Amino acid sequence: MQEGGQGRSGEAGSGETCGYPAPREAHVDTASAPAQGGAERIPAGLRHAYLFAWFNALSYQVVLGSPMILYAKALGASATVLGVIAGMMPLLVILQIPAAAHIPRVGYRRFVVSGWGIRVLFIFGMALVPLLGGVLDARNQLALLLFLLFGFNLSRGISSCAWLPWITALVPAGLRGRYLARDAALQNLAGMVTLWVAALLLGGEGRPWQFATLFAFSAVMGGLSLVFLKRMPDVPPACEASGGRGPVPWLAMLRHPPFARLLQAVVAWSVAYGGMTAFTVAFLKVSLGYTEGHVLWATSAAFAGGLSSLWFLGSRLDHLGSRPVIQFCGLGWLAVVTGWMLMAGRWREPSPGWVLALQFLMGLLAALVQMAHTRLAMAVIPPMGRNHFFALYSVASNVTLGLAPIGWGLWIDAVGERTWRWLGLEWNRFSLFYAAVGLAFGVFVLLARRLVEPRAASMEALLREVLIESPQRFWLRFWPRT
Template sequence: MSNPTGMQGDRAADTGERFPPGLHNAYLFAWFNTLSYQIVLGSPMILYAKTLGASATVLGIIAGMMPLLVILQIPAAGHIAAIGYRRFVLGGWSIRVAFIFGMALVPLLGGWLGPHNQLALLLFLLFGFNLSRGISSCAWLPWITALVPGGLRGRYLARDAAVQNVASFVTFVIAAGVLSGQPRPWQFAALFGFSALMGAVSLVFLQRIPDVAVAPQPQGGRGPVPWLAMMRHPPFARLLETVVAWSVAYGGLTAFTVAFLKSSSALSESQVLWVTSVSFLGGWSSLWFLGSRLDHLGSRPVILFCGMGWMGVVTGWLLLSGGVVRGGLGWLLGLQFLMGLLAALVQMANTRLAMAVIPVMGRDHFFALYSVVSNVTLGLAPIGWGLFIDAIGPRTWRWLGVEWNRYSLFYAAVGLAFVGLWFLARRLVEPRAVSMEALLRELLIQSPQRFWVRFWPRA
C-alpha cells in the first residue's frame, strides 16, 4: 500500500536518488514566505483595496501585477551566472520585504491622505514589491531544478505545495481574527506589519538553502539568445500553449470570487476570509490526494483530470451567482475546497512537466521564458476579466432560468476557457505519462484513497 502523504523517506525507491542535505530549509522558507505574501498578494489586500473604493478593474490590476512583472525575468536571466542562484533570489526578496514595511504604514495615513491617494500609494508600493520579485524570481526554478534529483521532483513539489497551503490556511485564520467585526485602518496596518515580519524571517532560511553551480548557457553565455527557436522547441511549445490557457482561465478567479462574496452576500471581511481559507485546506489535501505518485503518473493525465474538475467548479459558481441555487455555507465551502485542490494539482503538474521537458543547456533562459509566458498571461487575465465585469455593470436579465449578471457571465466565460485548456492538454507530449484510465484506477482503486469508494451505495 502506498503512503498517502508521499513522505516515505527521502530516497526514490527505484533509482536510489536522495534529497540533498539542507533542502528542509526550502520548506521552512516556503512556510514563512507564504505567511508573508498571502497577505499582501491575496484576499486581505483585495478586501483592503475595496475599503478604499477600488473598482473591479483596479482589483484586476492588483491581482495581475505580480505575474505581469515576471516579464522582467527575460532580461534578468542573463545575469544569474555572474551572481549565482542564491544571491540573486536573496537580493530581490530582501528588497521586496522593505516594500511590505511601507505598505504597513498606508492604512495609518488616513488623516493626511484621502482614500484615492492611499490607493495610489498602495499601488506604487505593490509595484515596487512585484518589480523586485519579478526580477529575482527567474533564478528560483532553475535553482530548485538543479538541486532536486529528477526522480524526486514531483515529491518535492507535492511537499512544497502542502507546506504553502497549510501556511496559507494559517495566514487566513490569523487575518480573519485580526479583521474581525468592522475592520479599522489600524487592523489592516497590523496585518501588513505581520506580513513584513514573516517576510524578514523567511530570508534567514532562504540563505540556508544549498546553492548549486549555474548550468551552462547557450553559446557559452555570449551572443543573442534564440528566444523564438526556444519557443518552437517541442514539447516545450505545447506546454506553453497549455499554460497560457490555464493562466487565462484561472487568472483573476480567486480575486473576483472574493469580490463576488463580498458584494453579493451578507458576509463580512472576516467571514469572507474564513470561507476563502478552506481553499488552502483543499490545496494541502493535494499531498494526500496525489503525493509522490505524480512522478510515475505523469503531468498530462493530471491536467486533463483537473480540467474536467474545473468545469464542474465554475458551473457551481455560475449556478450560485445566477440565483439557480441558494448556496448555503456548505456549498461555498465545498467549492472553495475544490478550487484549492485543483489549483494545487495543476500548478504542480505544470511545473513538474516544465522541469522534465526543459533541456539542461540554456535552462535559465528556458525557465525565464516559461515563467514569463505563463505569468504575463496570468497578469493580463485578471485585468481583462475586471474590464469585462465593469463593462457589464449592474445590468441583469434572465434566460434559461439563470439570472445573467456580471458574475454569472464571468463564470460562464471562465468555464469556456477551461474547456479550451482541456483540449490543449490532450496535445501535451509526455512519453512516460499514464493514460487517464490508469490515473483514475490509481486514485480510486489502488491508492489509499480507495476507502472513499466504500461509501458508494451497492446493489
C-alpha cells in the first residue's frame, strides 16, 4: 500500500549483473539496521496507498474475517469446512510462484489492479447468495459460497505476488518499519469499524438479508479501494536473473542463510496462528453461546489491539530491529493461548472482561509479528531476484497458514463432544486445540532466537525502550507497588 519513491526501483544497481545470490551468501540489507541521519522521507504520494489500505480493509474484513465465518456457521458448516474457508486465501497464494515470472512483462500496478478488480466482482456475487434461500437449501448455498470464495482467493493469490516487491521498491529502506506500523494501525482501525458495522447490522441472530447487505457493503468498499490503487505510482519491476528468462534457482534461494531461517520461523508462526481467529469465533459461538452480534463486538477488540501496535512500537521498529519484537511476541502468544485454554477448560468461569482482554492481546501481538516479519523479509531479501524471493516467502508462509486451519478443524471434529477432567481442567475439543497451539508457539519461540539480523537490539533493550525510556513510562506510575 504505498506509492512514491520511484528512485528505489534502482536498488539492483545500474551496471550490475542481474542474478541470484550464491547459495551460502549471507546477504542482509544494511538498511535493516537503524536509519542514520534522518535523510530519508516517506514519499509524498503514499497517501493514495493509505487510502487504498483503508477501503481495502473495510472490504476484506467481511469476506475473510468473522462475518464470513458466522454466515458459514449459520449455513451449518462444520469445523473442517470453517478450516477450509479460513485456509483458502493463504493456500491459493501458492499461485504466486508461477505468476511472479509475468511481473516484468505486466508491471506492478497493472498486475495488482487486475486481480483486485476481479475479486471485487466475486464479492458482488457473494452478496446474492443469502437472498437465494427460496431457491437453494442451506447446503447448496454453502457450496455456492465456497465456489465464489475460491474465485475471490484465486484472483487475489495470483495478483498479490506483485504487492510486496512493489512496496519494497517504493518505501525507503530506513523507513519501512514506520510505514508498516502506520499501515497496520490503519488496517486494524478499518477492521474494527467493519466489525462494529457488522455487529450493528446483524444484531442478535443475523437474517439472510442482513448478511446480503453486509457483503454488498464489502463489495462497494472494494470498488472504492480500486480508485486509490490506480493512483499509486508505478515503478519498473526489479531486475531478474538472466533478464527474467531461464530456470529459477529455487534451491539456492532456500539455502540463502538469513532467508532460510526467516522462512522456518514464519512457517512455525503460521502453523500456530493459522486457526486462532476462526476457531476462537467458533468457541465463542458454540461453547459460550454468544450471538453473532456479541461475537463481532468481542472480536472487534482484536482490531483495537492491532491499532495500538502503532502506539506500542511506532517508528521504534526501524532502530530496534525485527528480531527482538518477534521474540517478545512469541512469549506473549504463549501467555494468550494459555488464557484461552484455561477458559475453554472451565478452570474459571468465562467473563466478558477476559474475552475482551485476550482478543485485544491477540490483535496486538498478531500485528506486531506480521509487521516485524515483513520488515525482516524486506531486509534479508536481495534486490536481485526480488520478485521470486518474495513469491517464495509468501507461498511458504501462506500455504502453511492455509493448511493449518484445515488440520486444526479436522482435529476439533475428531475430538467431537468427548470430554474428561485432568489436572483440574476439562479437556474438550477447544481446550485441546489451545493446548496444541501452545506447543506450536513454543517451537516458534525457539526458531525466533535463530533469526539473522545484524545490529538488532536485544529483547531486553526493546522492553527498556517501550516500558521505561519512552513517554509511556507515565502509565507505570499507576502500577500497584508492593
